[in-house]
Amino acid sequence: MMNLPKVFLAAALLTANLLMTCLNSASASDWYPLRVQVWDQPFVRESTRKEVDYIPLQKAAKKWKICVSFPHVKDSFWLAVDYGVAEESERLGIEMELFEAGGFNNLDIQIQQIRDCVANKADGVVIGAISTDGLNPLVAELKKQNIPVIDLVNGISSPDITAKSSYSHKDMGYMVGDFIARAQKAAGKSGPVNVAWLPGPKGAGWVDYSNEGFEVAVKENPDINVLTVKYGDTGKRVQRKLLKEVLAEGLALDYIAGTAVTAEVAISMLRKKKLDEKVKLVTQYVNPGVYAGIKRGKIAAAVSLSSVIQGRIAIDQIVRILEGKQYYKHVGVKLNVVHSGNLRTFDRASTLAPNGFRTVYSVN
Template identity: 45%
Template sequence: MKILKTTLQAAGAAALLMGSLTANAQWFPLEVEALEKDGSRSPATYTALEKAEKPWNICVSFPHMKDSFWLAADYGVTEEAKRLGVNVQVLDAGGYTQLSNQISQIENCVAGGAQAVVIGAISQDGLGNLVADLKSKGVYVVDAYNGITSEGVDAHVLTIPSDEGLRAGRYLAERHPAGTEKVKVGWLPGPAGAGWVELFNSGFLEGIKGSAVEIAETKYGDTGKEIQARLIEDMLQTHSDIDYIVGTAVTAEAAVPVLRARNLTSKVKVVSVYTTPGVYQGVKAGTIEAAGMAPVVLVGRIAVDQAVRLIEKKDVLRNIGPVGRVYQKSDVDNLDIDTVLAPRNFRPVFRVEAK
């Protein structure tokens, strides 16, 4: 294993076994994956800075703060800002259709004197001009969560939807390997055409390849709970021999009452590609068989640490893919949920001022 002797932070499987995190908790060192330009991956150990040299100013831009994923991201970046002693302003662009708003918010924030920007991108390809402008001004750019294609980005720490789909597929493939009795899956990856949905789909298909798992039908649809419930109802009506409902966290949450109403709870199992508070409770209760869980909170912590490292011209692990895994009722109590979700009573924090 490659050991990074300088202090580099990251998100990994070991992190998911840690105790409860607080603003001052030492959440590192962590085992992580370093992603190379050729697509290869190598394990590394990442250790964060103990403190920033100065109370630097950092802008953080997210697409929105409407769901548990981005709340967890906000929790991660703001808690790490407190720990490191830096100033952070968090920007909410208003949704995935608001690219121009994201760009103008970042420009305004940087005009206030930021030395670095952390961006949860609305568009992978739509921020190239902004990144180039920031670089010309000497402002560092950290690409967090979603991915930015611009070569001007200084560091990446990403959640990778294809990996999440792959983990869910492999979970089923390991339970139903080639040569065993065939099982049929109703697969609901999300809204058609969305980039992250296509990545979920490609990863899932790769994960079940060569196994006894068959997709009875793939249904695309918006991730509203009512819409997902209707898609599940339609699928169950068409395919009476389905063994699993697999899909987004909203799909999993919607499937539980649908299956209960049809007395299919013992026959049809539910697997979620990723985790929300409802999915987490479902796994604990056993109404959802399994769910993929990636350390979303830690990705936010990493991104802020990377920004500080760049400002202070210290070594940076420039391309990180967090390591997640699939949990079941039997082992979910081993998970430190504070690495995946914000605390239950957490409300969005938009500014942290160094003390």
Template identity: 45%
Template sequence: MQRIIACMLALLAPLPLAADPWALQTHTVPFDYTSPARPLTYTPLDRAASPWTLCISYPHLKDAYWLSVNFGMVEEAQRLGVGFRLVEAGGYPNLDRQIEQITNCVAQGADALVVGTVSFEGLTPTVQALSEQVPVIATVNDIADPGIAAKAAVSWYDMGAITGRFIAERHPKGSAPVRLAWFPGPQGAGWVSFVEAGFRDAIAESAAEIVLTKYGDTGREIQVTLVEETLDSGVAIDYIVGSAPTAEVAVSILRARGLEGQINIVSDYMSHAVFRGIRRGRILAAPTDFPIMQGKLAIEMAVRAIEGTLETRHAGPRIMLVTPDMVGNTDLAETLAPASFIPVFELD
């Protein structure tokens, strides 16, 4: 009875203004990032047909990147008139925890599942089983295709390649060699192998050489340890390159050791602290994949999948590289959540 009353109230409520189209990118073959990309003008729904309930799963909320994804999801869920329950696995090593969380979340009653996975293939059997009950939408981190109704994501190969090309253009083949310490993230995560392949391919014909590689979860404590180990190793380096938490901790560690300006920092994705570092000239560059927009798109796709109107099964924002000379002119409205925003785990 309560659900019927809620549906009646939703129908009686004034309709919101139609949303502006979103400027996105899609691939000619869904889920195939090697297929040609093309611009997409995406017109989102004005309103959900019913107040659906979504299950949402993140790998963690340890950095501001996933906070920005959460902000986008809250905004879009409120605009469409749907609710959600959010669970987070606590880190990339926690595959079993994420499997348990999404299984329980769907069992509690949900109309769709939106998942940012901790593993490319580790969730496949669970996702396939759950997809027989509800549509499953993948967001941000790439995941194996079986059981997936749609993907709201960008190519992490391209994220790595754009980062690598920035360094390759600064140090073309034949110029003085530079030595990189590379921090790709946790092995086995649904994005690390792709960002690493893109980065290594992009610097292959440059004067840049990876002399140390440090894998690890993207929690700040672990990244502090990895950066400290690198600097204590005695291996000379010119760059620290890696995830946003890597770049964030590297700024303070290099300053504390008196190495600021001697070792350059580049991040392969954006966060609030990375943006501040770029603005202050302490981080050279980072690409943004507009995590707020990815969060919005995942919610909108989930509603379409529930209602049977899903046409575009794979889309995401167009990646953009941000450097110090661009920060004043860059529209970051779909990149960084407001500083006052705190995570929302349940939305009615």
């Protein structure tokens, strides 16, 4: 009788371990099958698209070594992409090395980091590009070495990339402008709606394309009056500086639209200026601060880019390519606008890294 509690304890521990194993297994696979968009003409931005169910490989055939390069990990967007990349690398059983260049001004650093990683016998490369055109000579070099390159999220203009894991940035920018127009109409307001637009670092492909989509929405909705446009890195220091410039101009703003970091920084700045009840915030993507801001009613809306999933897809693509298996050359998640009205149905795990997640630089 004295040993009975120990038996129960052992059984309880075994049950808990089995349950945890099942939960871990479920969390590794519950992202698929997933409805995605596939470009009929890969790498052609204006191409028609079709929807398919994306199902990744179960395991890699061998322990491939993959280099992953990001512009930086200064904000939670790239942290979420890193989470997706790391989790999928772990699930498939491959090696992954992550390098980050420290900011969108550091193209030379990104190029050198990729070259150094490839020199260490990498099988393939996944690139979140700093520049649309600046990596083209490097991509051509890698093609000559028979090293596949996945263009992840940001956009590389080279025809030598092997595949692209990215949504439509034009759609992203368009959705921001379209939401502002729809929100004004829903509120029964007529006349001009004044907007400050802070899309991100000038010259980055995703910013140029997002800006293009935003401009289309503005043309379709002449009531949208863009009073100022400010470009800059997505770090908080730069965004705070840009917002100070905007607010110093004394503009009669109704909206500030831009990056997630823009909105995060703007919340406290608007409150201090007693403008938080007047100026609404809309962002091009969701991060934890934006998610919390929408929940608290401090941010009007954000475009959901499913950043975690896009990173997962890139890893699956490159393994498929290395193993000579069928793959989609251009795959993007479906975008949607998140706001207080649909926040309860928002799949947080598709877009945000778990609370407490730290950058993973290596998966072995």
